[in-house]
Amino acid sequence: MSKGDLDPKNWDSFRAEAHKMLDKSIDKMKSVNEGRVWSPVPNTLRDKFKANLPINESNPNEIISDILPYGVGNTHPRFFGWVHGAGTPSGIISDIASASMNVNAGGRDHVGPVVEKQVLKWCLEIMGMPKDGSGLIVSGTSIATIIAMKVARDQKIKNSRKKGIIQGQLVGYTSEQSHSCIKQAFDVLGLGTEALRVVPCNDNFEIDLDSLKKLISKDREMGFTPLCVVGTAGAVNMGAIDDLEGIASIAKSENLWFHVDGAFGAAGLLGKLAHDRLSGISQADSLAFDFHKWFQVNYEAGCVLFKDNMTHRASFSDRAEYLRGSERGLAGGDFWAVDYGPELSRGFRALKVWAHLKEHGVEALGNSIDRNIRLAQYLEKRVKNEDLLVSLAPTPLNINCFRFVPNLNLDDAKLDALNEEIVILIQERGIAVPSTTKINNQLAIRINITNHRTQESDLDILVQAILDIGQELTKNKTL
């Protein structure tokens, strides 16, 4: 029996405590539809964390039980904020197994790479990318994008890994609706955010291809080296999908790297409703997406995929002597994650992704996504039918942007403040969690539906709350 000095002193009572926490956790997950969506952390609970550095041992499990209701709220069917996945209860089973194995999946020959390679193979198939492509499971799209842009940088500039890069040489292109993680990747990689040209959008918030071509041509004239075009499959503000085939064609003729940010939207390939508009992903040199969003895998897990294995590997492989592989033994194995990304120590994220795909199958995952898209269409109709709600953007996917506009002569600043207050009160009252964004400089109530638990009735409750609170606030003379 294990006898390390940090092992349980009494295995029976440890086992009992673990089963108790599991039951509490399952109870929480089972009743996730009930009660408030989000609750602020009570001061009494905050105080339990204000403690001096623990010198001696003490049992943390009671406090852990106390925190269960004070997460973000994204497991609740009326959580519509940002783009959070809802996760699934069964993820807990693979996490239990992972915790007991305590695997470092950075390399070597064990079951970790076996599982990860299989997940990557399935993902290449889901995304329509080449079978002999490569990839890596990462924490999420932010890191995936840094990896993808680094590979793009290094395949373009010989010796960039050794010599660094020349200031202002490389430039990239993405639409004004693209996610901030693209800009961040340019910052991290030393290219500078100004090297990422912001391409205007058409009325559907999709990248304008003519503007893209003009910008590329102008940059070439000015002596810059165009590096890449980043297309968006599901823009974070309102869900727009760029014309990916159109971008692919320009990237090909201009000899540019074609990256797709499919953070949540790429998962739409699992379903039928958005499938055709996403099929251009198959032509990408690289793709970043998250499992913890529309795939509904628990936090955190994302993925980066590449068309070409060797190009991917060439940007990261460089093992130190103490990490040299062997033909046999534990230092063997044909897939060392450290050759494909920046993390040397890595948890066993692959297991929960594999188990999730295996348990549900892609058909059920696709149906769940299509149901979300239909719910967004339902909400779009509900907004159109309400005199006091004004739509601010189309609903191409699963996100609605609209706002409450009372029959009063309010300027934009007042409407912004009113709608922001509506959102905060709906959150504070625990009714639902919408978030806000700006669409054409107007503050919008933003309803993102990436939750397999959401029903039409949840959207009805939301709409009613917006109308009620909007009217309540407009009666208030402080406006």
Next chain:
Amino acid sequence: MSKGDLDPKNWDSFRAEAHKMLDKSIDKMKSVNEGRVWSPVPNTLRDKFKANLPINESNPNEIISDILPYGVGNTHPRFFGWVHGAGTPSGIISDIASASMNVNAGGRDHVGPVVEKQVLKWCLEIMGMPKDGSGLIVSGTSIATIIAMKVARDQKIKNSRKKGIIQGQLVGYTSEQSHSCIKQAFDVLGLGTEALRVVPCNDNFEIDLDSLKKLISKDREMGFTPLCVVGTAGAVNMGAIDDLEGIASIAKSENLWFHVDGAFGAAGLLGKLAHDRLSGISQADSLAFDFHKWFQVNYEAGCVLFKDNMTHRASFSDRAEYLRGSERGLAGGDFWAVDYGPELSRGFRALKVWAHLKEHGVEALGNSIDRNIRLAQYLEKRVKNEDLLVSLAPTPLNINCFRFVPNLNLDDAKLDALNEEIVILIQERGIAVPSTTKINNQLAIRINITNHRTQESDLDILVQAILDIGQELTKNKTL
């Protein structure tokens, strides 16, 4: 009751399956001292993963149970490979809670930041860094180092985030024993690996301060801009601790950023035996270290700490409109991780670290580390007393490097091959897991002790196995 289409169809049988997996996982952890250290994945198990993309649902739990014995082996007391923590069984309890909460800890106002801020506060105290410093929990030292070096880069070069950097301008310094993640950070950040000057070591494998000063001075003469010095607290090959006070003093007088790579070694501040040699960490501008190594938190969790909060924040903060914070509601909160690092979506790693520190207290964690250092000293004596074993490096901390040298006239190439084969056979026979490295161009058997379960008897078994297999191989005429 939850009714999303990915929720369990039958909660009672789901609950039973989760408890069953928990019992199997606890059984595995309880018997971790028994049996083989590492076993290759059997082909029958590999075959279970060679499946087509799952279209329909199926239960993954039987296969998950099957993989439990085929991890890396780092939970076993005779795992001495690389620098892997052994973890603790109780980590499973916080992982169960985390999985049920499915928190995205990238920002907003919920219990995630409350726990993370407390962990960071405790870590600043453990490391002797300023109370008003800052930090972030990350996946591990590799990402922590990229974050730290980016902050160093951006505080030195005005507008580097926007404009990128000038090729060949910035240079940094670290010893020839430092970890490859420093070089990788220079690669990722666009500085280029050649900008990282490799400083020779003294006979104790510590950075040579005179050489450091000369290199800085030479670079200044050549027109380069010295940026940073990276000190190592626990070199990966054999555990050397650089003269951190000496580096701090040079960094101060030369106006350089002082970063410490304390991946595993910084944890030595919890104990008594290495404490004084590590106290120079308190003067670092930034520190990277792992919880999943000598702290014994389960994979994966690392940390980056900074002396100055504003400098840290200035290198990452730049929120998009849809992420704008509020005074109230869920978009409130005073610690958004996205302002301090590259990840926007993040799991709730903070919980397991908090629970671990709370459960064990720093005294027990320190004792466990000191016990490992004493075990390395015990092994050093055992090696000295064996005629056929030759030590290749001193043992300043918890790592022994030595090799089997039979009474034969073998050249270095043959001795390298012999010792590599010894290590592989010990792994393949399941006796123990040593790894190898090169010390002064000679292949060493490398014994790293970062495992709270290791006993003197485990080292005796290891030494005997090396001697037995070494002699067995030298009788073999193929040598």
